[in-house]
Amino acid sequence: MPELPEVETVLRTLESRIASLEITGITVRWPGVITGDIEEFCSRLMHQHFNGFMRRGKYLLFVMDDCILESHLRMEGKYYIQRPDEPLQKHAHICFDLSDGNQLRYHDTRKFGRMRILPLDTDLSAFHDLGPEPFDEAFSPEYIHAYRKNRNTPMKSLLLDQNFTAGIGNIYADEILFACGIRPGRNCRRITRNDEQHLVTETRRILQEAIAAGGTTIRSYTSSLGVTGLFQLDCMVHTMKTCKVCGSEIKVKRIGGRSSYYCPVCQK
Numbered sequence: 001m002p003e004l005p006e007v008e009t010v011l012r013t014l015e016s017r018i019a020s021l022e023i024t025g026i027t028v029r030w031p032g033v034i035t036g037d038i039e040e041f042c043s044r045l046m047h048q049h050f051n052g053f054m055r056r057g058k059y060l061l062f063v064m065d066d067c068i069l070e071s072h073l074r075m076e077g078k079y080y081i082q083r084p085d086e087p088l089q090k091h092a093h094i095c096f097d098l099s100d101g102n103q104l105r106y107h108d109t110r111k112f113g114r115m116r117i118l119p120l121d122t123d124l125s126a127f128h129d130l131g132p133e134p135f136d137e138a139f140s141p142e143y144i145h146a147y148r149k150n151r152n153t154p155m156k157s158l159l160l161d162q163n164f165t166a167g168i169g170n171i172y173a174d175e176i177l178f179a180c181g182i183r184p185g186r187n188c189r190r191i192t193r194n195d196e197q198h199l200v201t202e203t204r205r206i207l208q209e210a211i212a213a214g215g216t217t218i219r220s221y222t223s224s225l226g227v228t229g230l231f232q233l234d235c236m237v238h239t240m241k242t243c244k245v246c247g248s249e250i251k252v253k254r255i256g257g258r259s260s261y262y263c264p265v266c267q268k
């Protein structure tokens with residue numbers, strides 16, 4: 001599943017390719033992607049322009065003239081920018097004709113991704129109960145302290161809680177906890193003020209590096225390639241066999257139904 005850096009990469013790639021273009025036609029090949037009325041979806045987007053590109057957690061938000069188009073990729077959602085005469089793939093569910101003559105095609109083999117129309121004045125701070133973005137000032141050591149102190153949950157689950165902070169998934173949660181030297185199973189009550197500071201800095205550093213790595217792949221995109229945002233991750237613990245720092249064997253533990261990778265020596 002794409003996490004914050006991948007969604008950000010998809011967004012920036014699309015921005016570089018379709019910014020300010022107008023939607024001149026819409027073909028819905030599988031309506032299940034759309035939440036709400038299909039006719040209304042099409043009529044509200046017709047002749048609208050892609051003016052702004054925003055992200056909240058793992059939601060892509062395209063700011064149009066009179067509405068916002070929300071898109072969540074879930075497991076397998078991908079955008080392609082193709083010529084109209086290029087063959088349609090089986091799982092191309094929605095095709096937007098663009099004013100530059102290309103088509104923006106949404107593919108989804110698993111069909112879990114969703115799109116819907118939001119009012120232009122939607123309050124994005126209270127959006128889907130998402131907590132602050134990791135890069136927002138609101139995600140501070142004081143915020144972490146206030147959020148965790150009365151909870152009784154493993155650190156891994158805290159990082160995956162989208163109400164705590166938006167956009168972190170399984171891979172980056174493991175990497176952040178390794179960078180902070182905290183075991184994924186440690187109770188969130190039992191971290192220190194120092195740990196809270198480290199969580200803020202390491203979360204931002206790791207996500208920033210991943211976004212930068214994604215940015216390097218943007219330049220190699222061509223029109224027929226899927227914009228997935230997925231790129232080679234340089235993981236320290238996630239799905240690793242041995243620790244790159246101390247050489248110990250990496251352990252795997254199920255926490256909250258998710259596999260958590262950690263080094264038993266580097267993480268306490």
Ligand SMILES: [Zn+2]
Nearest residue numbers: 243246263266
């Ligand atoms: Zn280690």
